[in-house]
Amino acid sequence: MIKIVKYVIVDILRNKIVIAYTAFLLAISLSIFNLEDNTSKGLLSLLNIILIIIPLVSIIFSTIYVYNSSEFLELLVSQPLKRKNIWMSLFAGLAISLSFAFCIGAGIPIILYAASSTGFVMLGMGLILSIVFASVAMLSAVMIRDKAKGIGISILLWLYFSLLFDGMVLFILFQFEDYPLEKIMVAITAFNPIDLGRILILLKMDISAMMGYTGAIFRDFFGTGTGFFIALLVMLLWVAVPAWLSVRTFNRKDL
Numbered sequence: 001m002i003k004i005v006k007y008v009i010v011d012i013l014r015n016k017i018v019i020a021y022t023a024f025l026l027a028i029s030l031s032i033f034n035l036e037d038n039t040s041k042g043l044l045s046l047l048n049i050i051l052i053i054i055p056l057v058s059i060i061f062s063t064i065y066v067y068n069s070s071e072f073l074e075l076l077v078s079q080p081l082k083r084k085n086i087w088m089s090l091f092a093g094l095a096i097s098l099s100f101a102f103c104i105g106a107g108i109p110i111i112l113y114a115a116s117s118t119g120f121v122m123l124g125m126g127l128i129l130s131i132v133f134a135s136v137a138m139l140s141a142v143m144i145r146d147k148a149k150g151i152g153i154s155i156l157l158w159l160y161f162s163l164l165f166d167g168m169v170l171f172i173l174f175q176f177e178d179y180p181l182e183k184i185m186v187a188i189t190a191f192n193p194i195d196l197g198r199i200l201i202l203l204k205m206d207i208s209a210m211m212g213y214t215g216a217i218f219r220d221f222f223g224t225g226t227g228f229f230i231a232l233l234v235m236l237l238w239v240a241v242p243a244w245l246s247v248r249t250f251n252r253k254d255l
Contacts, residue, residue: 001085001088001089004076004085004086004089004090004093005089005092005093005096006093007093008089008090008092008093008097009093009096009097009100011093012065012093012094012098013097013100013101017061018061018097018098018101021057021101021105022101022104022105023105024053024105025049025053025101025102025104025105025106026104026105026106026108026109028049029046029049029105029106029108029109029110030109032045032046032049032109033046033112033113033114039113039114039116039119040118040205042113042114043110043114043118043119043122043201043205044205046106046110046122047122047198047201047202049106050106050122050125050129050197051129051162051194051197051198052162054102054126054129054130054133055129055133055158055161055162055194056158056162057098058098058129058130058132058133058134058137059133059134059136059137059140059154059155059157059158060137060151060154060155060158061098061137062094062098062133062134062137062138062141063137063138063140063141063150063151063154064147064151065094066090066137066138066141066142067147067150067151069090073086073090083247083250083251084247084250084251086250087142087246087247087250087251088243088247090138091134091135091138091243091246094134094138095130095131095134095135098130098131098134099127099130099131102126102127102130103123103127106126107123107126110122110123117204118201118204118205121200121201121204122201122204125197125200125201125235128193128197128235128236128239129193129194129197131239132193132235132239132242133158135238135239135240135242135243135246136154136157136238136242137154138242138243138246139242139243139245139246139249140153140154140157141154142246142249142250142253143246143249161192161193161194162194165191165192165194165195166195169188173185190234193234193235193238196231196234196235197235199231200228200231
């Protein structure tokens, strides 16, 4: 299993797309911090990059990599290896490689220019989002045999989590504005890892007042130690559940 993980990591880190992704993050992060005198403003500007670019690259690259590794997977399955170990090795290699690329591209500038609790929370959320969307991508790829459809589904999932989900939430709030839905919004947030990461970072930056009364609800819940722990647990569930479902599907799939 360790040998498979090492092979996947080396193969991904040599990939030109991953190298370009790392260089892009590094250039953008350094530019933002050098242009902003205030590190808080720099982190706020970098937040949009983390919440949009990282999920997009993670889900699309992971989906394409799984499809391109079909022959490699068939070779491994023909060996006396458990399918579960093969699939989890592939997932571990993807997660470690994408996390490493993020740490080099955005982690180093954050540590150099904004080595604060807010910076470390942003670094942690970026790492978790990289792993979450790699997990979602593997589930999408293993459930859909056709490569074009699988990549299309991955793009739609990214659009849903990044854009459509917020639109649906706003639509619900406007339709039921006469009802106290603020506390329900806390529960609804758990269904979108991007929103959950955004809220935790904004609360750590202490600008939740910009979010209005709903922001106060989020601050009262997620601002506590228990709320932060629950939010972190939900983020980890976003990693574990898709990965577990993909393993079950791969075990039963006829290659």
